[in-house]
Amino acid sequence: MIDLEVPRKFTPLLKQAGALADEVFRPISRKYDIAEHEYPQELDLLSALIDGMSDSGAGQGAGASGSAKAKTDEQPKGVGSGRNAGKANRNGTNLSSVLSIMETCRGDVGLTLSIPRQGLGNAAIAAVANDEQKARYANRWAAMAITEPDTGSDSGAIRTTAVKDGDEYVLNGEKIFVTAGERADLVVVWATLDRALGKQAIKSFVVERSNPGMKLVRLEHKLGIRASDTAAFSLQDCRVPADDLLGDPEIKIEGGFGGAMQTFDNTRPLVAAMAVGLTRACLDTATELLARAGVTPDPDRPLAGQSLAAAKLIQFEAEYQAAYLLALRAAWMADNGKPNSMEASMAKAKAGRTCVDVALGCVELCGATGYAETELLEKWARDSKILDIFEGTQQIQLLVVARRLLGLSSAQLK
Secondary structure: OOOOOOOHHHHHHHHHHHHHHHHHHHHHHHHHHHOOOOOOHHHHHHHHHHHHHHHHOOOOOOOOOOOOOOOOOEOOOOOOOHHHOOOOOEOOHHHHHHHHHHHHOOOOHHHHOOOOOOOHHHHHHHHHOOHHHHHHOOOOOEEEEOOEOOEOOOHHHOOOEEEEEOOEEEEEEEEEEEEOOOOOOEEEEEEEOOHHHHHHHEEEEEEEOOOOOEEEEEEOOOOOOOOOOEEEEEEEEEEEEHHHEEOOOOOOOOOOOHHHHHHHHHHHHHHHHHHHHHHHHHHHHHHHHHHHOOOOOOOOOOHHHOOHHHHHHHHHHHHHHHHHHHHHHHHHHHHOOOOOHHHHHHHHHHHHHHHHHHHHHHHHHOHHHHHOOOOOHHHHHHHHHHHHOOOOOHHHHHHHHHHHHHOOOOOOOO
16 A cells, blocks of 8 residues: 655644544534534634634645645655656645645535635635735635536536626626535636637636625525535626636637636645545544444455455555545645646546445445434435535546547547
C-alpha cells in the first residue's frame, strides 16, 4: 500500500479538522438530517477558528483568499516534470483544502458544505477572479449556480443570459440545485453573453445574495446531505456591476469557455475529497462493527482464505486508496500550475463511484445494524449518492477523461 506523508505544515489543520468531524459534526449529524433546512447554529462557532487558521496560512481553503498560485513552502528542487521540471514542489491551498475536507467529511458532508465562507463558489472565485476581485470577495461566503431546469450536465447549453447595459450586466434566467444558495453572501452565476455562440460565450458573475433581481424560488427536499440547503433561484432583470464579471469579458471563439471551466479543475478535486472522506467513515465504522462480531480482515492473507465480509473490507480499502491518491494528485497539480482537467475528472469519477459502492456495501455487510438509524451508515449511504452526481456526473467525468486521452473535442466525442 502506498502511504504518502502529509506535509508537516498541514498537521495542525488536519488535527483540528479531524476533531471537528469527531467532536462537533458526528454528534449533531442526525439532528440536522432530520431538521432539514434548519441552519446549524453550531457552525457559527467555527468562524473564529477558520479565520485564525487562515491568518496563520495553515488553514486556507479553496476560497477567494486562496488560489492555485498561492504562496507556499517549497520542497527540494527537481521534483515534478513538464513545464515545472526543476522547480519547487508546492504543497499549497488546493492540497490543504482536499486533505482537510477529507477529515471533516468523516463527520458529515452536509455540515461541511454548510461551513460559512467555504462554499464551492469560493473555489470558483479562486480559480478565475483577478487580484482585485479576490481581495474584494475575501471572507465572503459564495455559492455557485450553474444548473438550470433544462441544462444539467452540459454546462455549455446554459440559457441564462447576461446583456451589457452601460456599467452593468442584466441577467435573466433560472438556476436550480444551488448548494448553500440561501445561506451564502454571494452566488457565482454562470450566464451566456450570446446563446448563438454556445459555450464560448459563457461567463461567470458574482451576484450579491441580497440583489433584488435574484429571487429565491424554493429549497429542495433531498435524499441526502440534508444539513446543506439546496436552492432554486429566478433571475429577473438582475443588475450586476460589470466589475463583478469573473475573468475576461471578451468573447473568444477559440478557447473562450476555458476560463469558466477552470472552475471545475479546482472544485472537482474538492468533491472527490468529500467522497474520499465519507468512504473512510463508512470503512472505519463497518470495520469496528464487524470486529465486534468476530470478523477481522487480514490484508496479508489471500482473500480466498478469509470470510466474505473480511475480503470485502480489504477490497473496499484498496478502492479507497486509489480514490485518495487520485484526489491528492489532482490537487497537487493545481498547486503546481499543471493543467489538471483530466486528473480532476479522474479523481471525481473514481471517488464518487467508490463512495457509493463502499457506503452501500458497508450497509449490506453490517446487516440490520447497517440499515438502522442506531448507526450513521444508512445516512452515509444516502449522502453518498450526490457525490457521484454534482460537479459533473459520473458519465460526464468519463467523457472528459476520454476526450483528453484521445485528443478529441466535445463536438467530436459526445
